[in-house]
Amino acid sequence: MLDTLHHQKRPTKTTTELPLIDSHFDAELRLPDIDTFQFGKLDDLSLPEEPEQEASISHHKPSEPSLSGDIEALWKLDLNTPDNVSLRTWEAFANEHHVESRVSCISEAGPRAFDALQSHDTDVLQSAFTLKCLALLGLGRSSALFQWKKEEKTFVPTLANVRLSGLSRTAFDSIIDRLSTTGSDFAELRQFVHSSYANKHPLAARVALATSVQAVVEALDQNLSECVLQAPSTLQLLAYFDGPAVLLAEMRNLVDATFHAKTDTIFLSVCHEVIDKFTNACSSFHSLHTEILNQVSRPWYQAICQKTGLTRERLDLPDQDDILESSAHISPHDSAQIHEVMTGTAILAVSAPSHPLLHTASWGIEQPDLETSMMNTDIDRITKKADKYQQDLLAAISRYESGDSKPHGAETKEDFDDLTSEQLPWSLDQAQQTYFEGVGTQFTQYPLNQADASEIQLLVANVLKDVDGNQDVSRLDLHIPTTTTLRRLQPYLNVQARLLNGTLLRLLFRQFSLRDHLTLNRSFHLLGNGLFVQHLTTALFTSEANTHGLRLDNRSKQWPPASSELRLGLMGVLSEAYGSNDIPGNLSFAIRELGDEEIEKCLDADSIHALDFLRLRYEAPAPLDVILDDAAMSKYDDCFRVLLGVLRMLHFVTLLRTTAQQKDSPAAVQAFAHEAWSCVSSLASYFFDIGITGPWKEFQRTLDGIEADLLTEDQEGCYGERVRISVSGLRDKHNDMLDTIRSRLFLRSRHNKLRSAVEDIFGFILGVQHNDLATDESLLWQQKNTLREKIAGLRDILHELTRKVGKKKDLASQDRDDVFAAEVLGFRLGDE
Structure with missing residues (x-):
């Protein structure tokens, strides 16, 4: 290929828009002779100093520089450019005679020129001093220029009609407003922390929130103090406060929303609602809010663990009677399950106080290691630990039911924990007893967990690094976290609920x-x-x-x-x-x-x-x-009240029928007695057979199935695998059965018209016995006809009830039962 290039003699004709080098272009771009080529001495690229060369250049026009001599002179920089030539604009490049107009930029003259144009009714502050005062304002601290007014809950300037050099009064006031808002949030949050700790009877959740807020404020103060106090300009100072201002505003919103909460449960519910709003609004601090919610939920979480029997630690927690009321932060299903476990634990404590479910440590069962942090919660790991907890409990329950005693040494330790002052080997007076009880209460309280505060501070520091004013939308985490307070507790609650239900059902059916x-x-x-x-x-x-x-x-x-x-x-x-x-x-x-x-x-x-x-x-x-319970016994009493009246009617028509069967009894008496007996016996058979016996037999079949499944579980050695009904579920089935009976006895408000018709018939029949109708058969025949009319009216009401229910598009179970009862009673009353 080199030979080909060497013997190539034909030049290439190339044209360019620059006429100055067009004549030399062909010769200078030809490839050199490779056989004779050698590197020469590099020329000095500095400006030429010979006057002859300068003179030669000055004879040519600026637009057409001379290229005589060495071609490298083309690339030499001429710093002595004539004044009438501009190399800065396209206009000068297109038109060599273009002259640029002079433009005055006041910013290029520095802040003094800007200050000179401002009105003289304001004083100009020194930049370095003012920037430090503004930084302290943003941090919520008083300074020489801004003082905190506790009554007004705002920062007030100490000097009027002042501004910063280089800024107008309007711009300076705008900066003060922004930093004053951030500083006020700082000050208000610090006041919230102080007041929460100073309260003699605070809510546990409020103290937990105050601890978290304190950690956030300290972390912000620590991360901002050094940089903002050294900010070189107001723009840089405002940029430092952009992310923290948003976080402080959200924390202030959370504190204000929970101000009127009177119970821990309501307080926690409000926290959940506010933090859900932050999450739905794609807040950049959702991970921090999740951890704060975890810290606020901890007292409630510990109370749940205590009342459900998952922990036996004696914690000095406030009363949580409303622990499941107004709980917007838990689902109805979870609330029902917690209430079921709490009720079952209380029942078991009365029925079987030494059961392993109540004394896990005494039976050698390791207490559940309940997770207290929402960060990086591994549900699979928690589930495995809950399965191990269930296996240990099942083994202990099996030993308990077989009559085995507790493991050696466990009983002594637990009994020591339950010692009262009367059992101690020394006696104390009242003052000493009060003192030692107070000391015991202090030792049972949780100390301030510094690790938790450090975790929040670390989260604040990490989040502030990721939050800036130019954050790309694609970097926002739009995923709404599903981790809730109960998620890490749910596996243990499921185990506790199954074992409690199995234990209590066996106690109810077999022991009690x-x-x-x-x-x-x-x-x-x-x-x-x-x-x-x-x-x-x-x-x-x-x-x-x-x-x-x-x-x-x-x-x-x-x-x-x-x-x-x-x-x-x-x-x-x-x-x-x-x-x-x-x-x-x-x-x-x-x-x-x-x-x-x-x-x-x-x-x-x-x-x-x-x-x-x-x-x-x-x-x-x-x-x-x-x-x-009381509700069930009230329903039993309602039924007994109605059935007592039916019993009286049966006794009365039986006597009336016996009288009518005598030989000398008139035909009218026999006819009336037969009509009364037929009506009352039909109603009574409906009440006892359809109203009571039917629902009761259905409920008995449910009980038979439960007992059969319990027996199968005993044979298979498992709890809660076949019998899933809880004690409250069994109570609900019993109440549902009683509701069905009451409905078929016409004791619901929807049956008022039907019940009044039945009572009218009974009252009419009872009223005949006091009338001497034996000698007036025509009147007795009239009474018989009246009774038939009342019975026909009762049948009409039954038909009306059936038609009214039939018009509904969707029939509920109660509607279907009403139709069934009306059809059966109408048939027994002789309905065609």
């Missing part, structure tokens, strides 16, 4: 005989015991001389009976029906509390409400009172 108590209330409150119904009917209605009953059939005066007569008439009814005087729950007759209107109805012995004052009193023993 839940089904026996349910059967007792079915037999007496719902009149499911035939012997009790017989004895009660005799005691209340029979008029035979050899009985000691109340004889309601023959009493038109002196009603209701005196308390002594009532006790004598009902004596032995319950014990004879139960078969023993030792009745569970201290079941006994009592007087129901009634209003004035209800008392008026009771005074009429011929009214269907004559026995409304009589009730059954039952007190469920612990822990059965969780299932048979």
Whole structure:
């Protein structure tokens, strides 16, 4: 290739827009002869000093420099450029005769020239001194130029009509406003910390927030003090405060929002709501807010751990009676689960105080290492630890149920923790006792965790490095963190809930005989015991001389009976029906509390409400009172009140039918007795068969399934694997069953019209016995027809209820049950 280049003789014709070098272009760009080429001495690139060369150059026009001599002279820099030639603008390059106009820039003359143009009614401050005062203002500290006014909660300038050199009065006031806002946030947050610590009875969550705020303020102060005090200009000073000002404003917003919170739970809920707003607004400090929320949640978190039995540490925490009320920071499902575990733990403490679930350390079970930090929470690791905790608990429960004792040495340690002042080997007077109790309280409190404060300070420092005024939108973290306060506690709560449910269900069914108590209330409150119904009917209605009953059939005066007569008439009814005087729950007759209107109805012995004052009193023993609670017993009482009236009607129509079956009984009497008997017996069979027996059998099948699953779990050696229902779930099923019974007995408000029609029929039938109708058959036939009309009216109401429910697009379970009950009762009343 080199030979080819060497023998190439034809020149290349190249033209350029510069005519000065066009004639020399071809010759100078030809490749040299490689065989004879050698490097020569490099020329000096400095300016030429020979006068002859300068003279030769001066004979040519500036626009056409001479290229005679060595071609390298083209690249020599001529610093002696004529005055009429400009090398700065495109205009001068295009037009050699263009003359630039002179422009005066006042900024190039320095701040003194700017100050000279300003009005003379303001004083000019020194830059270095003023910048330091402005820096102190931004840090929330008083200085010679700005003083903090506590009453006004703002910084006030000490000098009026002043400005900084190089700035107008408007610009200087704007800088003061920005830094004053930041400084006020600093000062207010410091005051919040001081007042929270000085309060004698502060909220635990408020103190936790004050600790976090103090760490944030100290971190900002530490990271800003050195740089802002050395800021060379106001622009640089404002740039230092850009990120911290946003953080301080968010912290101030959080503190102000929680000012009116009266309980720890409400305080924590407000914190969650405010921090959620920051997160949704893509705050650059969401990681810091998450850690602050963790610190504020710690007292609540510790209270949850204590009340759910996950920790046995004796911490001096405030009362948390409302621990689950107004809790916007937890879901309804989590709230229900926590409440279930808390209730179960309290029940177990009364029922089985030595159970391993209550004394994990005594049974050699390692206490859960509960995570207290939200940062880098590893849920998988927590789940594995919770599984190990469950296995240890299951082994301890198995030993406990088999009758094994606690591991050696554990019981002594725990008993020592429970010693009271009376058990100590020395006696103390009241003052000494108070002193030692105070010292004990101080030792049970958590000291200030410096590691937590350092972590927050580290977060502040790291976040401030990433936050600047020119942050790219693509760098913003738009992901909303899903880590909540309960997320790291959830695996342990699930374990605790399963084991508690399994333990309590076994206690309720096996040790405390839940089904026996349910059967007792079915037999007496719902009149499911035939012997009790017989004895009660005799005691209340029979008029035979050899009985000691109340004889309601023959009493038109002196009603209701005196308390002594009532006790004598009902004596032995319950014990004879139960078969023993030792009745569970201290079941006994009592007087129901009634209003004035209800008392008026009771005074009429011929009214269907004559026995409304009589009730059954039952007190469920612990822990059965969780299932048979006050709400459930109130529903039982409502049903007993209605069924007592049905029992009276059955007794009355039975006597009426017996009278009508006599040989000399008129046809009208027989017809009326048959119509009354048919109506009352149909209603009674509906009440007992459809209203009570159906829902009760369905509930019994549920109980049978639970007991069968518990037995299977015992055989398989597991807890909570097959039986997932909780104690509260079982209570809800029992209450749902009672609600269904009440609905079918027409005790809901939606059934007022239907219930009034039934009571009207009962009252009409009872009123016939006091009319001497045996000699007036025409009147008796008229009463029979009236009764039929009332029954027809009842059927019409049932049809109306069915049509009304049928118009709904979506039928609820209650609507479907109403349709079923109306159709069955209508059929039994002879509906075609």
